[in-house]
Amino acid sequence: MLVLKRLVAFVVTYVTVFIGGAALAASGQPEPWQLGLQQGATPVMDNIIWFHNCLLWVIVAITLFVLALLIVVAVKFNAKSNPVPSRTTHNTTIEVIWTVVPVLILVMIAVPSFRLLFFQLNTPPADVTVKATGKQWFWSYSYPDSKFEFDSLMVQTKDLKPGQPRLLAVDNEIVVPVNKVVRILTTGADVIHSFAIPAFGIKIDAIPGRVNETWFKAEREGMYYGQCSELCGKDHAFMPIAVRVVSDTEYTAWLDQAKKKYATDDSVRPTAVAAADGAH
Ligand SMILES: [Cu+2]
Numbered sequence: 074m075l076v077l078k079r080l081v082a083f084v085v086t087y088v089t090v091f092i093g094g095a096a097l098a099a100s101g102q103p104e105p106w107q108l109g110l111q112q113g114a115t116p117v118m119d120n121i122i123w124f125h126n127c128l129l130w131v132i133v134a135i136t137l138f139v140l141a142l143l144i145v146v147a148v149k150f151n152a153k154s155n156p157v158p159s160r161t162t163h164n165t166t167i168e169v170i171w172t173v174v175p176v177l178i179l180v181m182i183a184v185p186s187f188r189l190l191f192f193q194l195n196t197p198p199a200d201v202t203v204k205a206t207g208k209q210w211f212w213s214y215s216y217p218d219s220k221f222e223f224d225s226l227m228v229q230t231k232d233l234k235p236g237q238p239r240l241l242a243v244d245n246e247i248v249v250p251v252n253k254v255v256r257i258l259t260t261g262a263d264v265i266h267s268f269a270i271p272a273f274g275i276k277i278d279a280i281p282g283r284v285n286e287t288w289f290k291a292e293r294e295g296m297y298y299g300q301c302s303e304l305c306g307k308d309h310a311f312m313p314i315a316v317r318v319v320s321d322t323e324y325t326a327w328l329d330q331a332k333k334k335y336a337t338d339d340s341v342r343p344t345a346v347a348a349a350d351g352a353h
Contacts, residue, residue: 101297118274196288199256207266207279210308221335241298246315250324270299
């Protein structure tokens with residue numbers, strides 16, 4: 074009886090945590106006790122989640138079917154219940170079935186799989202381009218259309234402000250407008266890094282000497298976090314990615330201010346030029 078009570082308590086706790094975790098997973102970062110994927114914030118991630126859930130049912134059905142066959146074999150055809158084994162060998166019908174059926178299942182899986190792959194890999198015309206350069210061990214982001222670049226470093230645990238997640242918050246986050254196509258270009262300055270944001274369904278290597286491209290269209294405002302996902306050395310775990318998705322007006326305001334703050338073109342940063350002149 075006690076065992077049953079404990080079992081019920083366990084199941085209730087588990088279900089509560091699971092449902093709670095699913096709700097929290099919408100916050101653009103991993104949550105304690107989270108099961109499954111983070112809630113999607115882009116059409117690509119919504120598709121990935123849908124495909125993942127479909128495959129889960131397919132694989133559950135196949136596994137149960139194989140398990141049932143194994144049980145039948147073990148029970149009906151063991152040495153005790155079937156002392157004189159049949160000498161039957163080869164059955165064309167069944168051999169054709171167990172070849173054709175798996176092929177059909179794979180073809181059925183391949184169709185949505187390839188459709189999703191092309192959806193991910195064809196970047197639609199972009200509204201904003203952000204270039205992410207992986208460095209040991211932080212990210213630099215540049216907005217080539219607006220000619221500025223800045224570094225993004227992890228906030229140390231002791232410096233965290235309320236609401237900032239440990240190991241994920243950064244000093245300067247990427248800011249992008251909501252419902253706009255953002256093209257991400259990645260490259261590495263030293264070794265291979267990987268730019269990944271689970272809620273956006275993107276993960277792409279940042280390789281020295283070449284530029285990779287991916288894209289996302291965030292459909293909800295908020296903070297979204299990711300991490301470098303290619304082992305790149307000692308502080309690989311401490312170079313998070315943070316993206317703030319904001320409204321169009323907030324984005325324009327941020328862009329104006331960022332152009333001055335992070336300007337790489339000296340002509341748009343008169344104070345810096347004046348200061349440099351003064352030093353001569
Ligand atoms: Cu890394």
